[in-house]
């Protein structure tokens with residue numbers, strides 16, 4: 417049934433201005449799935465993810481996520497939507513001027529948490545979840561890339577999101593570290609969270625099973641993600657897919673964290689000031 421999908425896209429065009437990146441996307445994701453979004457550089461993986469958290473508006477087609485209709489979502493609803501989503505990018509983007517602990521406290525306070533003890537408990541809980549509780553007083557520069565990315569995953573977990581979006585989460589680490597990060601994401605999925613990983617690295621698919629979608633490289637049209645096995649599907653477009661996956665480490669997708677924080681701050685009536693964040 418349609419209402420059981422966490423994400424339900426029908427005939428969606430993903431665009432940058434007048435440029436159609438993905439055309440007529442049919443995409444349905446059920447709660448609790450582990451999803452791969454594969455495709456070569458510039459094929460639109462990030463752009464598709466960006467529609468999910470309202471960074472790219474949906475102007476063509478019907479797009480639903482949780483209870484939100486993305487084609488009609490109001491600006492003021494976007495921060496609320498984003499609080500249900502944990503976002504992880506390949507470049508770690510921890511605030512360099514504060515410890516791991518304070519990085520996480522910052523996000524909680526920016527998203528409306530007030531009780532000091534609850535904040536502290538939540539920070540420790542997510543750090544434990546990613547195996548980084550020992551590093552809570554370290555600064556980002558004192559951590560390896562893999563450790564920083566663990567903290568970023570912890571940060572994404574802070575508000576107990578229903579959905580994790582990971583855009584090339586292993587793009588800046590070596591293969592062995594990447595494998596551990598992917599194992600962690602898969603573990604988070606097994607604990608019940610829906611996870612979507614955009615990557616060009618097909619190796620992860622072999623190691624950590626998930627349902628696969630491909631993006632095409634057609635610039636203006638021709639792409640449809642392979643749809644899910646939905647007996648009740650009524651759309652008539654047949655899915656298409658691509659096979660070509662090429663390595664790339666150059667994803668440039670990181671504007672959103674700062675935007676997330678800005679959104680969270682501007683949205684929240686209970687927004688703390690930077691001063692009140694400092695203990």
Ligand SMILES: Nc1ncnc2c1ncn2[C@@H]1O[C@H](COP(=O)(O)OP(=O)(O)OP(=O)(O)O)[C@@H](O)[C@H]1O
Pocket residue numbers: 432435437455456457458459460461462463464616631664666667668669
């Ligand atoms: N802000 C933007 N304005 C205009 N075009 C953009 C913008 N961001 C991305 N694009 C274009 O949209 C297309 C898809 O980019 P996108 O980043 O979604 O691809 P991707 O599959 O995630 O690639 P990568 O693996 O490099 O991250 C590319 O051709 C890119 O040049």
